[in-house]
Amino acid sequence: MSRKPSATQSIGRFAAAVVGAPETVPPGLGAWNGGSVERRFGVYRNNVREGLIGALASRFPVTEKLVGRAFFSALAEAFLLSHPPRSPVLMEWGDALPAFIETFEPAATVPYLADVARLEAARSHAYHAADAAPVQPETLAALDSERLALVRLVSHPALAILRSPYPVLTIWERNTGDSEPAPLELGGGEDMLVTRPQMRVELRPLPPGAARFFEALEEGQSIGWAAEAAHAETPLFDLTLAFTLMIQSGAFSAVAEET
């Protein structure tokens, strides 16, 4: 008689079969009434899969709308096979979807799809990020102008900066809500800022260079360094506009303590 697998082994095999290739049945499974084990397990597996695919579609509604339900379901199914959930927190499942889309051959004709998914992932992350009050204008106004270039800022937990070679924010906006998607020329790229200053996730298109400015600040560089980096990227960078967006969006929560 072969050794009986431990409970952990049994559960591991069961879980692997649930998210594994179709028609996989965990070893040692029996149907209480002697029916088809494959069929009975298939019902269980589909229940789990449909739930997960539905959860993914809820997190990436515009991605789904762009390619249609059938395509998205197949995409989600393939994603589930290679990236099964690792956490019981379902909202985290799908963080790897944008990168997966880039490798998903049938999606190659929709080159902007991965970046749309990136925007949707950033939105749900911002939505669930820790609460924090944005840095107040008075705090910035009180900064010593002589030392302003050396000041560093603390990113708000919800902050995300996205840069795409495609007009992803426009695509997203055209495909949200009940509005009919209008024809769109896939021209230049767009940079965008995701923040959640209070309870609502906000999206803002970023003017030239501003993404570089915010990225540098997010990395912990000083305001002076960030401004130089943005200027170096494009002479079109408008520092006043970038500061205005910074204050309005609540991208940063505090002025960093000097070290």
Added chain:
Amino acid sequence: MKNKHIATLALAGSLASALAAVSATSAMAEDSKEKCYGIALKGQNDCAAGAGTTCAGTSKMDYQKNVFKLVPAGTCETIKTPEGHGSLTQGPAPV
């Protein structure tokens, strides 16, 4: 930094203009400051109970076999790529 003095002036001036612009418009929304219940995003409540949790999905398994025949059939057709519309021509619907 190449020209520290000018850079410092420019930074301070820009920040001052930005602060003035923001306080003039006072875009800081007061309405959204309280915790609001009932605005949870669909499907973000860690429980996907409801649609999809029935046993009805058994036939969906078939997609795995024709996955490389899949053609995006959503609103992506309204978006033209710089290479023209060729790359998004509608093929046969997935069977």
